[in-house]
Amino acid sequence: MTKQDIIITYGSDAMKMTRALLDKIDIESLIPNKQASIALKPNLVVAVTADSGATTHPEIVIAIIEYLQAKGYRDISIVESAWVGDSTKEGFRVNGYNQISGRYKVPLVDVKDDSYTKKTVSGITMDVSDTILETDFLISLPVLKGHCQTAMTCALKNMKGCLSDRSKRLFHSLGLNRPIAALNAVRCADLVIVDSLNGDLDFEEGGNPVQTNRMFACMDSVLCDSYGASLMGFELEDLPYIQLAEDLGVGESDLTTANIIQLNEPSEEPVARPTGRANYLGRHTEPQSACSACYGNLVHALKRLDEVNRLKNVKQNICIGQGYKGVTDPSKVGVGICTRGLGKSLPGCPPKAIDMIKFIKELDK
Numbered sequence: 001m002t003k004q005d006i007i008i009t010y011g012s013d014a015m016k017m018t019r020a021l022l023d024k025i026d027i028e029s030l031i032p033n034k035q036a037s038i039a040l041k042p043n044l045v046v047a048v049t050a051d052s053g054a055t056t057h058p059e060i061v062i063a064i065i066e067y068l069q070a071k072g073y074r075d076i077s078i079v080e081s082a083w084v085g086d087s088t089k090e091g092f093r094v095n096g097y098n099q100i101s102g103r104y105k106v107p108l109v110d111v112k113d114d115s116y117t118k119k120t121v122s123g124i125t126m127d128v129s130d131t132i133l134e135t136d137f138l139i140s141l142p143v144l145k146g147h148c149q150t151a152m153t154c155a156l157k158n159m160k161g162c163l164s165d166r167s168k169r170l171f172h173s174l175g176l177n178r179p180i181a182a183l184n185a186v187r188c189a190d191l192v193i194v195d196s197l198n199g200d201l202d203f204e205e206g207g208n209p210v211q212t213n214r215m216f217a218c219m220d221s222v223l224c225d226s227y228g229a230s231l232m233g234f235e236l237e238d239l240p241y242i243q244l245a246e247d248l249g250v251g252e253s254d255l256t257t258a259n260i261i262q263l264n265e266p267s268e269e270p271v272a273r274p275t276g277r278a279n280y281l282g283r284h285t286e287p288q289s290a291c292s293a294c295y296g297n298l299v300h301a302l303k304r305l306d307e308v309n310r311l312k313n314v315k316q317n318i319c320i321g322q323g324y325k326g327v328t329d330p331s332k333v334g335v336g337i338c339t340r341g342l343g344k345s346l347p348g349c350p351p352k353a354i355d356m357i358k359f360i361k362e363l364d365k
């Protein structure tokens with residue numbers, strides 16, 4: 001795997017998908033020393049289970065531990081810290097990490113109990129976990145989801161769980177963008193495996209999961225977040241910490257240089273219709289056997305349009321799904337290659353939310 005690669009897989013079996021990613025990554029070429037210390041950093045920002053759209057599916061952690069141990073790696077730990085005011089240990093307990101730790105003999109490190117070293121980048125001084133600083137290879141396991149302050153959270157922001165609570169408070173007082181970039185300049189992940197199975201629509205605490213049934217892997221955290229932004233329908237300007245991290249040399253945001261490796265096709269699976277705040281967006285859609293990756297991207301695209309008050313301009317429902325294969329109807333519009341027989345159709349399988357937004361905006365001209 002190279003820093004330009006983005007490896008993506010679709011499905012609903014997180015363990016199988018993780019193994020497929022690891023096979024393609026060729027982990028032994030990235031970590032040649034079997035004695036290396038390896039830290040897994042999931043997102044357990046709050047003590048809720050992964051079906052909420054807030055936290056990393058523990059099956060991904062299990063699959064990685066089994067894979068690494070089968071290859072002979074022994075020094076593996078799971079490192080995390082919940083947000084200020086929440087208990088990491090409760091997050092570990094709710095998500096079954098105590099059992100994982102016992103079964104695979106992998107220690108759990110609560111960063112809130114760790115020692116820290118002060119690091120300063122761009123005038124921002126922060127307390128960074130010594131476990132994270134001393135680990136040889138850091139595998140970040142973020143959830144791609146919405147965030148109430150930074151709009152989106154993925155690889156770069158997942159590193160915030162490597163700080164003391166005092167530094168987390170400082171980050172919020174500084175508006176998050178500059179500090180997140182600075183933190184990643186101190187230490188960023190060596191490998192990112194993104195849980196994009198059902199990340200939340202707009203809030204890091206979960207509650208409005210949007211099923212997208214995909215995972216992807218990157219070595220470059222900046223490229224990773226740039227790609228995640230396109231999947232959720234954000235422009236880079238919407239997420240200033242990505243450009244700031246690039247300016248500090250953390251990585252490259254230009255997706256035109258990325259090498260996208262798609263391991264399989266999205267498949268038609270029962271789509272869990274969005275609930276709660278996400279549900280009302282569905283009234284603008286006409287799904288027929290849509291793959292969840294496709295439908296989830298459409299939900300995110302409609303959400304972005306709603307945020308700029310453009311949803312009211314969507315006069316026609318957007319067709320989507322494999323049920324439109326072979327259908328010719330000039331009066332309808334749709335997204336995805338399955339709808340190519342309709343009057344207007346956006347190609348792609350699945351199209352990204354950022355492209356869906358442009359397509360839908362064109363419709364009301």
Ligand code: SF4
Pocket residue numbers: 266267268289290291293294320321322335336337338339348349350351
């Ligand atoms: S274009 Fe069709 S096959 Fe491709 S992801 Fe969308 S619904 Fe699935």
